[in-house]
Amino acid sequence: MTEPLRPADPSSLGGHRLLGRLGAGGMGVVYLGRTRAGALAAVKMIQADHAGDPEFRARFRREVEHARRVESPWAVPVTGADTEAEHPWMSTSFVPGPSLAEAVARCGPLPPRAVLILARMLARALAAVHRAGLVHRDVTPQNVLLGPDGPRLIDFGIARAAEGATTLTGEGLVVGTPGFLAPEQAEGRTEETGPAADVFSLGCLLAYAATGHPPFGTGAPDALLYRTVHDEPDLSGLDGEQHTETVALLRACLAKDPAGRPDPEALDAAITEDIPSGTVTWLPDEVVRLMAARASEMLALPGIDATRADGPGPGGGPPGGPARPGRRRLLALAAGGAAALAGGAFLFRALSGRGAEGADGDEKGGAGGGGPAGDAGSGGPRIAVHADLSGPGRAAGQEQERGVRLALEEFNARRGTPFTLTLVVEDDGGDPARAAESAARLAGDPAVLAVIGPTGDAAALAALPVYEEALLPMLAVSPGRDTLAAEALLLEDSRVLLRTRPSDIHLSAPLALMLLDSPGSGYPGVLQDRALGIQSQVSASLINTLVRDNGGATHPRVVPPGVLENEGYGPVVSEMLAAGIDAFLYAGPPEGAAAVARELTAAGFPGPRYTWQPALDPVFLERAGEAAEGWTLVSAFTDPSALPQAGSFVTAYRDSHGTGPGPWAAESYDAATLLLRSLTEGSGGPPDRAALAPMLRAATLEGVAKNYAFSPEGLYEGEGTFLYRVEDGAFVLLGPSGTPG
Incomplete structure (x- = not known):
């Protein structure tokens, strides 16, 4: 969890904008930072008294050089460093999740399968650390972070360098965390402390994960060190056949003699559980919720500073468009509703007492995945429907096109309309690749002022970066997976996405x-x-x-x-x-x-x-x-045929199609109405793309389906769940x- 910056803290360091404090110790402060490209990082800044010590600088320089050689998906990588700066610093990739210590303390022991998978991933991390010529010397639950795509081993050989915890400089010096040390470390036998000590510590960590308590108990450091050297580990609670493989692994790692312990490669080979790639499915639901809460904190961080663009923006827009973000790391968890999980109690309270209030020319392009988006020679302003009209979501896509078309026909037929709009339609067939191509065609047509769609979540995710780059407003009517909400929040400088419904969560x-x-x-x-x-x-x-x-x-x-x-x-x-x-x-x-x-x-x-x-x-x-x-x-969609305020819409729809409106037709009609009102707010012609998006986010509407309101970031804040x-x-x-x- 982050803490606010203090008055004496810098606002930037090494090309990172500093957002908050992650922790502090005798050696320095660790900040949460963001690069100019948008990537989050843990940035460690060394305190001035250590920075002025030439011996410390040499040790810090050596540790950074070693750590950069560690290459493992399960060890947090070094992303930057300057050991010669006035305030030496180092940055590593940021993992948006709790430590293993917090997860076990709050959610209880992990089940056997999760323990074995964790063991395999951390064994691979240690193998990489040892190949780089390092000994971690502090493999503890606090130094393992649980991220959305797997655990990460942190603090390898750097975090406590100034205190001697990672640089063993003298015989008899006890370094590391009592209760998670090897016997040779506990007795200060420096010459015998090598990679096997990390394996023993891993065994202690896994025993804690499996039982919920350290294998050598708690208490005074001297007592913990004595038990580590002389007592057998406490593995109570691991009885039964389901724990057989776990107990065997723990006893091998916790051998008192370093020569009797397996190396990380042997551990990896001995574990039968497969590693689930990039998922959280190996963890209990309670831990996943905790991970989601941690990740969701990142969604409220300050935005990325805008960068200056030379020349006009894409699609004819003004200069100064948003920088393309370089991160998507939180999307895997956000697909599972991170923000909503973290705010579940608030969400529950908000929705439990809320009810709805009552309210009072065509061109097609890309129907088969290709073709121009309308007639470039017509020159008039256009709005677009980007939908699945021929794939698995065609029923919803066709209803959305019908709803938008009806709103546009009414607009163009209205007396005193300041200009006539043309409808452009793109069919992506529900295919993300085609969705990106459709988005590129629409974004490349400067006459297209806004897009309603796409229909499906995968297509919306594929299209959003294209529309983002072109500053082309995108009104998402039916996509509901939380990946899209996370995409908008993680872009943070997103200026184009407007969701007109609450997410599925x-x-x-x-x-x-x-x-x-x-x-x-x-x-x-x-x-x-x-x-x-x-x-x-x-x-x-x-x-x-x-x-x-x-x-x-x-x-x-x-x-x-x-x-x-x-x-x-x-x-x-x-x-x-x-x-x-x-x-x-x-x-x-x-x-x-x-x-x-x-x-x-x-x-x-x-x-x-x-x-x-x-x-x-x-x-x-x-x-x-x-x-x-x-x-x-x-x-999240309504039946307008049952709503008194939607009578005129339903009648007009039946007159056009001979049947009542289906799911998402009314919501698309409302989205188009919201868009058309924003386009005619000024006294002159329609606003350009860049000006339109903030106007849409500030708009409200008493629609035929429901009442609409939005946050400044384009997230839906109106009514919208129906029984x-x-x-x-x-x-x-x-x-x-x-x-x-």
Whole structure:
């Protein structure tokens, strides 16, 4: 966690803008810094009294040179240093996560599989440190950070150089952290302290991770050192077959004789668990939530200073466009809803009492992934729809195009309209590569003033950097994964993204509220189906947390991808019913929701049943049949046919298409209305791209679907979660989630 800078702290160091303090010690201060490209770093600045010591400078210089040779994905890399500066400094990549010590203290011991995976990754980190000619000498839970893509070993050979903790200069000197030292370190046998000492420390660290307590207890340093040399490690709590491999590994690492310990390469080879690449799935949900909270703190950091551009900006815009960011490291965790997890209690309180208030010419390009975006010779101002019109999201994409088209037709037909707008349409087929190509065509047409779309999350993520570079406003109507919210926040100098809906993670709060408020629902079951990946994992975890933090209890269960095609949901549903649950919530795809609904009906389950937006799909109704009756669902889109304020829109839509509007049609109509109002705010012609984006963020709208408002960063702050219930084989809108009945 960061602390504010103090008056005596510098504002910048070594090309880093300093954002806060990460820690301080006798040697110096560690700051959180940001490079000009946007990358975060931990920047260590040496204090003046040490900087004036030639011997210290020589040691610091040597340590930096060694550390730069460490190459491992599981060891934090050195990104810069100046050992000759007035205030010597060094920077390393910043890991936005808690230490292992904090994770175990707050969330409890790790399960056996997680311990083994952690052991394998850290063994590889130590192997790299040893290959670089270093001995870490302080492998402790505090020096392992849990990041969204794996753990990182930090402080190798540098952090305590001035205090002798990493440079062993004399026989009999005890260095490191008591309780996590090898016997040879505990006795000050300097000549015998080498790479094997790190392996012993790793064993202590893993024992702590597996049991929740250090293997040689706690207390006075002298007592810890004595036990390390003379006593056997305390591995209580690791009984049972599931811990067999862990105990064997720990006893090998904790051999008193350095020659009896395996080297890191042998440890790596002996562990059978595979390393999950770039994921958090190997960690318990509680630890993932803690990691998310740490990562979300980074989302509130000060923005990147704008850089000066020479000449006009892309797409004909003015100079001074945003610098292209050089980081995406937090997106993996943000895909799991980091910001919402950290702010879950606030989100719950905010949504639990909020209800909705009532409110009062075409060109196509790229339909097959190519072709110009409209007629470059027409010269008039244009707005664009960037949608999936032919791929898996075509139903939503087509509804969005229809909604925007209707708003534009009304605008152009209105008497006194200051100018006529042309609609340009790009179809990306739901393919991210095509989405980037479509975005490039639209961005390259200076007549296009704003884009509504894309339809899907992957396409939106691919298109956003292109629109960002061109300063072309992008109004995202249907993308809801939290990766897009994180993208905007992490860009921090983003000037183009406007989300017109809450992210998917916000759907967790009304679901948790219903579990708490439903009559007779005192012990709900929450089934997470990983067929939808990290999004269902984070949503289910947040629901469990919100219920428990507000005095309730849940019975959570998880099924892996493919359960529908293999053993089915019968066993897990039976186990949950046998546990005495009185309500059921399912987080997964519509096919899974249908199968679960049939299982609950067959078992005669009488309690309330809930699910979320992915199941708000005809597939759920078709496959579940009568078992779908009575299910309650939460969604970010509404049914305008059920809203009095949307009567004119629904009539106009039916006149054009012969049927009622589908999901996202009303929201797209509102997004276009918001855009058109902003384009006509001035007395002259429409504003250019760069001026339009801040106007959109300052706008509010009482739309046909809901009321809209936005943060200065372009994040959605209006209303927008709705409840549906299945009645007589159809989804029936109940109203905003704040008024479920």
